[in-house]
Amino acid sequence: EVQLEESGGGLVQPGGSxxxxxxxxxFSFGGYGMxxxxxxxxxxxxxxSGVSGSxxxxxxxxxxxxxxxxxxxxxxxxLYLQMNSLRVEDTAIYYCAKAARGYSxxxxxxxxxxxxxTVSS
Amino acid sequence: xxxxxxxxxxxxxxxGDRATLSCRxxxxxxxxxxxxxxxxxxxxxxxxxxxxxxxxxxxxxxxxSGSGTEFTLTISSLQSEDFAIYFCHQYNNWPPxxxxxxxxxxxx
Numbered sequence: 001e002v003q004l005e006e007s008g009g010g011l012v013q014p015g016g017s018x019x020x021x022x023x024x025x026x027f028s029f030g031g032y033g034m035x036x037x038x039x040x041x042x043x044x045x046x047x048x049s050g051v052s053g054s055x056x057x058x059x060x061x062x063x064x065x066x067x068x069x070x071x072x073x074x075x076x077x078x079l080y081l082q083m084n085s086l087r088v089e090d091t092a093i094y095y096c097a098k099a100a101r102g103y104s105x106x107x108x109x110x111x112x113x114x115x116x117x118t119v120s121s
Numbered sequence: 122x123x124x125x126x127x128x129x130x131x132x133x134x135x136x137g138d139r140a141t142l143s144c145r146x147x148x149x150x151x152x153x154x155x156x157x158x159x160x161x162x163x164x165x166x167x168x169x170x171x172x173x174x175x176x177x178x179x180x181x182x183x184x185x186s187g188s189g190t191e192f193t194l195t196i197s198s199l200q201s202e203d204f205a206i207y208f209c210h211q212y213n214n215w216p217p218x219x220x221x222x223x224x225x226x227x228x229x
Contacts, residue, residue: 044221044223047217059217105215107170111166
């Protein structure tokens with residue numbers, strides 16, 4: 001059974017930093033692309049960032065480029081999102097989502113339960 | 122960036138009836154479109170991918186159709202657990218992946 005479990009969220013002041021983690025199980029982690037998708041309060045889904053199975057290729061939404069860094073440790077089956085220079089508008093539930101393929105344009109076939117990040121003074 | 126537009130924003134349907142949800146892309150996405158269901162407090166769940174293929178474990182009452190820029194999700198006979206928010210998602214032109222704003226399916 002595929003499982004994705006996020007952690008590391010919480011309350012942070014504007015300009016602060018957080019690192020999210022997503023521990024995966026139930027599949028060959030290094031064989032699949034992984035993504036972060038967020039959902040602001042009462043809003044829809046916004047793709048934030050993605051990484052290839054090997055970790056060598058990364059992608060970012062314009063809204064987070066230069067502030068967020070995605071990475072993965074395939075030996076620990078863990079996906080990360082380092083978030084710096086946080087803004088109030090980054091407040092959201094952050095989901096990690098597994099791509100159905102290595103990373104070549106893919107649906108997201110499994111999602112974690114999400115972790116809340118609140119940016120507020 | 123491809124903009125995905127879903128309609129209607131809210132759809133009121135009686136249990137047992139059919140529901141038809143629409144998703145339009147600002148430019149062609151071929152058949153690279155997925156549908157997700159989200160119930161309150163839960164993560165999205167993949168229902169349909171490649172426009173018309175049901176994901177593993179999804180009941181046959183869910184069906185998807187369309188290609189290019191116009192897509193439809195049909196739920197043939199609504200069950201109580203189907204009242205949720207539905208999102209479409211294009212994965213043809215990326216980054217960025219883009220989602221529709223969602224259709225809330227509510228009980229009439």
